[in-house]
Amino acid sequence: xxxxxxxxxxxxxxxxxxxxxxxxxxxxxxxxxxxxxxxxxxxxxxxxxxxxxxxxxxxxxxxxxxxxxxxxxxxxxxxxxxxxxxxxxxxxxxxxxxxxxxxxxxxxxxxxxxxxxxxxxxxxxx
Numbered sequence: 001x002x003x004x005x006x007x008x009x010x011x012x013x014x015x016x017x018x019x020x021x022x023x024x025x026x027x028x029x030x031x032x033x034x035x036x037x038x039x040x041x042x043x044x045x046x047x048x049x050x051x052x053x054x055x056x057x058x059x060x061x062x063x064x065x066x067x068x069x070x071x072x073x074x075x076x077x078x079x080x081x082x083x084x085x086x087x088x089x090x091x092x093x094x095x096x097x098x099x100x101x102x103x104x105x106x107x108x109x110x111x112x113x114x115x116x117x118x119x120x121x122x123x124x125x126x
Contacts, residue, residue: 008035015103017057021047027084029055036102038071038087049073053086059101064094 010033019027019041029043032058039055047053053068091098 002111008037010035011102011105011109013109015057015059015101017041019047020054021051024051032083034102035106035118036099038085038089039068040083040085042081042083044080044082046073046084054092055086059094059097061100062097064092064098064101065092066090066098067092076084079080083107 013031015031017029017031019029024045024047024121026041027045028064029041032040032042034040041055047070049070049072051070053070054069054097055066057064067089068086068099070084071087074083077080
């Protein structure tokens, strides 16, 4: 089994964004989690491992433009989407906006109640 190589904790959040690669057109995508060093995103058209991407999204505080590299690519799912793990290579715009975005998302995530174990609640009801 492979060891998790992430440097920073992941924060579960959904954020709409745009991805564009060297050889690929602009594609709409959405995050599933984010961190200081990367993101997990899903899209109908996902680039291969090693692809350099320009990723853009608008936060309530402004626009963020990141340079990213695809580090991992999963299989296509039943809903015709593919997940990719990307690492942040650099920022073209909005590094400070991204930092504040992460802080807000972490605060929101920590305020959420923990997910209940469906099996435990079924047993309690039975």
